Amino acid sequence: MTGWLRNDGRKGIRNLTVVVYLVECAHHVAREMVFPYRESGANLLGFPGCYPNAYAHRMLRQLCTHPNVGAALLVSLGCEGFNRNALLEEIRATGRPADVLVIQQEGGTRRTIEQGRVWIEAALKQIADVPRVEMAVSDLIVGTVCGGSDATSGITANPAVGRAFDLLVESGARVIFEETGELIGCEQIMAARAARPELAPELIACVEKAARYYTTMGHGSFAPGNAEGGLTTLEEKSMGAYSKSGNSPISGILKPGDVPPESGLYLLDVVPDGEVRWGFPNISDIQEIGELIACGSHVTLFTTGRGSVVGSAVSPVIKICANPETYRRLSEDMDVNAGRILEGGATLEEVGREIFDQVLRVAEGGRTASEALGHSEFSLVYKSFEPLGPGCLPG
Amino acid sequence: MNPPTDPRLLRLHPADNVLTVIATLEAGDRLQFGAESVLVPARLALGHKVAAQALAAGEKIIKYGAPIGSAKCAIAAGEHVHTHNLQSDYLPTFQRGEGQHYEHTT
Numbered sequence: 001m002t003g004w005l006r007n008d009g010r011k012g013i014r015n016l017t018v019v020v021y022l023v024e025c026a027h028h029v030a031r032e033m034v035f036p037y038r039e040s041g042a043n044l045l046g047f048p049g050c051y052p053n054a055y056a057h058r059m060l061r062q063l064c065t066h067p068n069v070g071a072a073l074l075v076s077l078g079c080e081g082f083n084r085n086a087l088l089e090e091i092r093a094t095g096r097p098a099d100v101l102v103i104q105q106e107g108g109t110r111r112t113i114e115q116g117r118v119w120i121e122a123a124l125k126q127i128a129d130v131p132r133v134e135m136a137v138s139d140l141i142v143g144t145v146c147g148g149s150d151a152t153s154g155i156t157a158n159p160a161v162g163r164a165f166d167l168l169v170e171s172g173a174r175v176i177f178e179e180t181g182e183l184i185g186c187e188q189i190m191a192a193r194a195a196r197p198e199l200a201p202e203l204i205a206c207v208e209k210a211a212r213y214y215t216t217m218g219h220g221s222f223a224p225g226n227a228e229g230g231l232t233t234l235e236e237k238s239m240g241a242y243s244k245s246g247n248s249p250i251s252g253i254l255k256p257g258d259v260p261p262e263s264g265l266y267l268l269d270v271v272p273d274g275e276v277r278w279g280f281p282n283i284s285d286i287q288e289i290g291e292l293i294a295c296g297s298h299v300t301l302f303t304t305g306r307g308s309v310v311g312s313a314v315s316p317v318i319k320i321c322a323n324p325e326t327y328r329r330l331s332e333d334m335d336v337n338a339g340r341i342l343e344g345g346a347t348l349e350e351v352g353r354e355i356f357d358q359v360l361r362v363a364e365g366g367r368t369a370s371e372a373l374g375h376s377e378f379s380l381v382y383k384s385f386e387p388l389g390p391g392c393l394p395g
Numbered sequence: 396m397n398p399p400t401d402p403r404l405l406r407l408h409p410a411d412n413v414l415t416v417i418a419t420l421e422a423g424d425r426l427q428f429g430a431e432s433v434l435v436p437a438r439l440a441l442g443h444k445v446a447a448q449a450l451a452a453g454e455k456i457i458k459y460g461a462p463i464g465s466a467k468c469a470i471a472a473g474e475h476v477h478t479h480n481l482q483s484d485y486l487p488t489f490q491r492g493e494g495q496h497y498e499h500t501t
Contacts, residue, residue, distance in 0.1 A: 151442030155415050159407055159459070185485045189461045230416070230442030232476070233483035236463035243407070243459050342417045342441070344402055 001364045003135035004070065007095040011135045012067035013298045013363045014041075016314065017123045019073045019116065020060060021046030022087075023080035029109055030075040033116030038374065042120050043313040045290075045378040052081040055256065055272075055383040062257040062294040064091045064098070068314050070127030071097040073119050075112070078104030097123050135363070138172030138263060142359060143292030143300045144244045145178065147285035150305030150323055151229035154240020156351070157303035157322035157338040163352020164301065165246035165265065168359065174260040176292055177245040178268035180210035181281065185235035186242050195249040195264065198391035202253055206269045216276040244303065253392040255385045256291040262394055268295060273386040286310060286379040289317060299359055309333040311370025313378040316362050319369060320355060335369050401427040404445065408460030413444040413476050415458075426473050433473030444476040456481055 003011030019042060021030035027046060034044045045063060047056045064072040064087070072091050076084045084100050091098035099119055106112040144161050146153055165175045183190065187207035191200040231237045251264030260266045270291055271281045282288045285308060289300050293315045300315060302308060305322040307330045321327040324339030331337075336355055340346040346354075362368055404414040404426065420439040425432045439445070444458065450470040455462040464483045470476060 151440075155405060155407065155417065155442065185483075186461065227478060228440075230440065230444060230477070232444070232478050232481045233464040233485065235461075235483060235485045236458060239459040239461055239463060247460075341405070348407070 001135045001360065002132040003139065003363075004067070004130045005133045006067050006130075008065075010067035010296070011133065011139050012069070013135070013140075013365070014068040014314075014316070015070045015127055015130060016068055017042045017071040017073070017120055017127065018064060018069050018314065019044050019075060019120065020064060022074055022076045022082040022084055023050050024048035025050075025077040025080065026075045026103060029103055029112050029116070032109075032113045033073075033075070033120060036117065037120050037124065038376070041124055043376050043378075045313045045380070046075075047082065047380045049382055050080045052083060053382050053384070055385055056380055057083065057087065058257045059290065059294050059380055061087060061090050062259075062296075063290070063314055065094045065096065066293060066296065066314055068298065069096070070130055071123035073098070073116060073123070074100040075116065076100055076102045078102045097126055136172070137168065137360070140168070140298050140359070140363060141174045141176065141260065141296040142168055143176040143178070143268070143289070143295065143297035144303070145285060145288045145292060145300060146182075146241060146244065146303040147310075148304040148306035148308040149241075150326075151231075152322040152339060152342065153303055153305040154231075154237075154243060155322075156341040156348075157305070157320045157336075158240055159243040160336075160338045160341070160348050160351035160355060161244045161301050161303055161320060162246035163348055164355035164359070165244070166248055167352065167356040169246070169248040169263065169265055172263045174263055174266065174296075175246075175248075176254065176260065176266045176268050176295055176297060177242075178270050178288060178292065179241060180206050180267070180269055180271055181214050182241040183207050183238050184211050184214075185233070185238040189235075189239070190242065190250065190267070193248075193250045195251045195394065196391070199250065199252065202389060202392050203250065203267060206253060206267065206271070209269075209273070210271045210281070213271050213276055213281060217280060244301075251394050253388060254295050255388055256383070257294045258388065258393075259296040264394070266295075268292060272383045274384055278382045278384070281383075283381060284379060286312070286377045287381065290378060290380060299362055301355060301359075303338070307333070309370070309373075309375070310377050311368065311373070311375025313376045316368045317370050317375075318355070318358050318362060333369050333373065400429060406447065407458060410457055410460045412447050412450060412454075412457045414447045416443045416445060417441060428473055431472070437475070439475060446470045446472050446474050446476050448472050455484075
């Protein structure tokens, strides 16, 4: 496998130009300039809010300097609070082609779109010369998320991803799981897997924070439908989501935008710090995928029972379908049919190996189902985080 | 422990003492446990659990290789394991109450 070598030494499995709107008011203009190039390596992302937010700034910085990204064009209305010049300088400092177009200065919608298309075309040509170098599994960062879960998720796709995560960690990769709100009830089990004693209380604190947050939001975690699906206790339900993490020791905790420093398994803490003030920690699966990518994920493993169809900007999404009936209905949207486990067609180990092989195929440039269908969803909203506490990361 | 040979039961982890039903079982079906065969008394949908072996009252129920609660009473091999005979050990337990809010129970 080969990757695009960036100046910071990281290697990408895609070579994209991103166009970034810095307020919702610039979204249409940014989307229009990307449209003709959406099949040629241009992706759209952005932040809708007018008021500045440190988390959003950090997220966009990490995404614009992600190893899958070769160039970035910022699109500003002109009066929003986002510090466009700071972001531009941070991207340029990495050696990537980067620029900003300010709609109010360029002369409005049409002229900005024209200017943007000229810029994108030049950037795509320029980054085609970025050197490709040998890349190993140990260079990869892989995230996982579940969405549209049903009774099959916790018995096929999630544990199969866990098997794939174990194989990836054995090969020296960095892997990330998340959604602390769905880990309520297995924090002690998780703490017992901490690679270092000082990490254990931090893992428990992450889940306790999530429990407090969801309590305030009034969002229950164990619904009557869960019991009908055969789940008896909260810890059992949580274990179904947690099984995506596999059996490796937990090496550390990340917050959105933190890149894992060395090989191993990491928990991404997605619940904001401080008082509850921004609504639900993540408004959709898309926002979670964006956070995994901001932590450097080259690929995201997305397990679904009912059948999500999404992809993502910046990094490909491999969809692993837990339910064989859903797979038959939505097969064009799926990459792996983990539901075969229920029909005697494969074991968890075999599907885990297949997922591992799919990661390599996609890292070598093979398109995922969502890429082939043009999916490149992105969502980013207000949040706030404190820096990681001591003991959260190895070394 | 008799290794279950029935293909409609999935063991998620070698240490598990419950097995997950991966097909809908109808009342009157029989489950194969090694040489033994166990009657299914009532319909069991995909995702439900049965005991992989005889379990004593108070014994930890293991699924995914981790404890998911304790047996409330003795459970026979092949018997349905659910809210009537398995309770959470998670304290405080968060349960969904009338007002859709978490309730702290101990």
